[in-house]
Amino acid sequence: SLTINKGAVEFKNVSFHYPESDVPVLRNLSFSVKPGETLAILGSTGSGKTSLFQLVPRLYDVTEGEVLVDGKNVMNYPIEKLRKGIGVVPQEAVLFTGSITENIGWGKEDATSDEIISAAVDAQIHETVEKLPNQYDTRVGQRGVNLSGGQKQRLSIARALVRKPKILMLDDSTSALDLKTEGKLLKALRTYSCTTFIITQKISTAMEADHILLLDDGAVEAWGTHEELLNTSPLYVKIVQS
Template sequence: RPLKGAVEFRQVGFRYPDSDVNVLSDISFSARAGETLAIMGSTGSGKTSLLGLIPRLYEADEGAVLVDGIDNRKMELETLRRQIGYVPQEIMLFSGTVAENISWGKRDASLDEIKDAAKRAQIHETIMKLPLQYDTVIGQKGVNLSGGQKQRLSIARALVRKPAILLLDDCTSALDVRTESALLAELKDLSCTILLVTQKISSTANADTILLMDDGRLLASGSHHELMQNSLLYQRIYES
């Protein structure tokens, strides 16, 4: 079976429905199935908006977003979203057990599948130290978790659905470099396509391609090597 999960943007322009200024202009790039793409850029540059166009939280106004070669506006929403795991920038956990929080997007997940996702997300060991492990209640009335623990739980929630495309919106920001690189190595093993928004240059090391965004535009794109040679801005970020 051929690998699924290719993502391509063709001259995409986008503005929010209540606005007449473009937040994305002329964005073109492609990620082959199984590749990792890192997206960097200052706050407000359009990273979250770009990710949101893939599962069609919003639709492109100009150009097209293609998933496995098909314009995603022509796909049935459910079919499109079934293959996408999306970890938003704002983590949403509810008051319930750890297992329930992880299986939120796949109600019929078995405990083995839940544990497998948690292991890959580097949160299994932490869970095993909780009073009732996977049955521990978290959230408002339960055990409190740290920012980085919540981030990993919500990554496990996306992984349990075994997505072909994984969208990670700055959700490794609270992880130390070692945990993050262990996580990214695990994700690479899944051979899903990964689009990773990050502020940290350390997370771009594993990426096949890096996109540098600025004010809704793609300033530069290429491998770490290429950007080090061609992009002054990237060099500056790398050295800072």
């Protein structure tokens, strides 16, 4: 039956409003991303970046238009198969009460210890874990050790990586990382060859992407590479200069 094979993503005339309101938060979005490409999404607060993310694993369904994965409407996938192929790292990292291993392996209970460590290495959190009192057995969450915002973000990224997703979606998940650590992380992500959506506030991150989508009030303000946007989008130039 239908599973995600390659990770191509296409939005076709997508509009969206939340069920409890009729105010559109996304308006007529069309773009496509090839398997393995990276798309950086920029836009001011409330411009609809998180809302856009939610439509791919069907946390919400579009109100108009279509989201296609590998050329097929996401509505046609069994939802478990669809979600299995997509790693979503939410804007607020969520830790569960339990060990580091349990937190990384959450949702993939058959993950081996090697797979857990390898995901942690790539997410740039392994060295931190090694320094904890009981390393991977250290308890986090309630009555556990305290972790910084950036450490929680990286654990949450490791949780997505251990599933080897075809599509990886990072919602501002590197905001608390210094540039050097973020650089190492982005380099490690490339070895996964997954299609990557990355919401970011940093131009340095956007510059590395194959495409940049600049959202403004739920609509596409600009689409292209860093160089293209410098020439076509006054709003992008303003962000770069700020």
